Amino acid sequence: MHSVVVENLRKQYKENVAVDDASFKVNEGETFGLIGPDGSGKTSIFRMLATLLVPDGGEAHVCGWDVVKNYKEIRKSVGYMPGTFSLYQDLTVEENLHFFATIFNTTITENYSLIKDIYVQLEPFKNRRSGNLSGGMKQKLALCCALIHRPEVLFLDEPTTGVDTVSRKEFWEMLKKLKKEGITILVSTPYMDEATLCERIGLIQKGRLLSIDPPQVIIEKYPKALYAIKSHNMIELLSALRELPLIGSVHSFGEHHHITIVDRTLTLLDIRATLEKELPYPFQIDKIEPSVEDCFIQLMEK
């Protein structure tokens, strides 16, 4: 059984194609990540699934309901957390939660068990206006408000953008707990490191889905050998490596450059020997496992 089914979904803003024939399915109780850079169409997909935007083509079903025809049913059974904080900033934490509980015809106590772990962290600030909360706290409150009616599917559009590393980690811990409650989670993020926390991820670029697989499979599918290289002069190294016919691609990754080698039969020793002839300065090279980001870049270049 699928909670979310998207088939050839299209959305166009004048000449700009935001979502281009996107198709994917999310299983019940699954945590599915949409990973892609800014402007790749993630938010448009979310807004169409949350019934805020009418698709130009294709179909989408949430909990078995059509997003255009049965939007009323969908609104009862999904929780949506938009990328920007959009709760009432002039109402307090408690008032916001109470308000959203009421318009979903429920009460805070009825579904308190679901939000308890998150809400205890907010409790000390419950009389503070939500506009005066820190970024991380705002996200937690928004998550509480999206969960207060115990939705079957939760749409989280870039929930961790602009939030510090510790809060991000906490946030994903919370999502893990929600998964245990059987809630289907569709989450988008521009951070590749968060991708591995999802059960399956869809890599999206320019409105097209490049691949849909569990993160492990995506990594296993990486077709080339990947090496990390480092030296004292990284900028010069980058341009020098790009000149070499031996090397397929070079990308700067923090303190290393990730390189792929065209000829897969070469061993690390062979490569090191070749490079030592070419490069006049000392360097350090190691074979590494590709990350999701490497996979994404490789897929993008195809």
Added chain:
Amino acid sequence: MRTLRFLLVKEFKQIFRNRTLLPMIFLMPLIQLLILPLAADYEIKNINVYVVDHDKSTFSRDLISMIISSGYFKLVDYDSSYKRALSEVERNKADLILEIPNDFERNLNRDRVQKVFIAINAINGTKAGLGGSYLSTILKEFNKNIVMELDHSFDGKKALKRIDVVNSNWFNPYLDYKTFMVPAILVILVTMIGAYMCSLNIVKEKEIGTIEQINVTPIKKHVYVLGKLIPFWIIGMGVFSIGFFVISWGVYGIVPIGNILLLYGYLALYLVALLGFGLLVSTYAENQQQAMSVAFFFVMIFILMSGLFTPIESMPEWAKWIAKGNPVTYFIEVMRMVVLKGSGYRHIQNHFLIMMGFAVVLNFWAIANYRKTS
């Protein structure tokens, strides 16, 4: 119903927490209502008159003292040079020159005929027109006195044999400008508050993005719209009541002659129409700036074409049609009719019907245009 109640609670909490909006809602109309009618007075007082008296007789002095004691004129100078008087007009120190010729008294006594010369500075048309007519009225009065004085001995009947026009002003016997203007200005203030607050409030939710969060909930469209309209309907009623009882009745002493309940009945309907207009603006505007500009544009036309300052009867035909399509016109009329004239329901029946039309059209248009999806 429960949802609506919570929407209202939320709305009022937000309004009362807004430190800028709240004083604006209640203080601004009161202050404007206290200042505007006092300052914007149609009656022209303090007209500066320069008297050039070549005669310097008892008659000329009588005439001058009559002019000054009327209360409308202020004597700039009393002189015998027209040239100097004109230079005062040029320097904007005098509005009017009254020139009394030589032998003013002698000619009156001998020939019964005499002419005086009035020169008016017409840069300010209203002031010139009214000043001139005030002065002619005084001259006429003076003329009558002289005729009586000179002719009583031999031909009293002749002097009285003419048509005398006596005015009686109904509903506002002293032609008090304030009695006429204060109720109408109150209408304008309620209009401004209602239209601006209502349209800005909804657009603000669009701007901040909270409307998205509301749109994904199963809340019904009409419940949400009602939750927006009711608070401003109540505020409109409150602002009107303060203006009506505290300022109009309390400060200006304008005691309504007609039925107050009837007036409130009309206000209730008017606010529904007006808030419908505010809602309509908000469904078209993307942000608060747009809403403000559009609302401002219409409210401005509403005010100027409502018969507040200039009677609709004296407008050109095309302008009358605009005034007829303006809800403010009808409320100002009703206000003046009920407060000053004591009109009953049957006199303003048509006004009720027309306002009902405005309310239905504006609100349905607004709700039809308010979409939960884009």
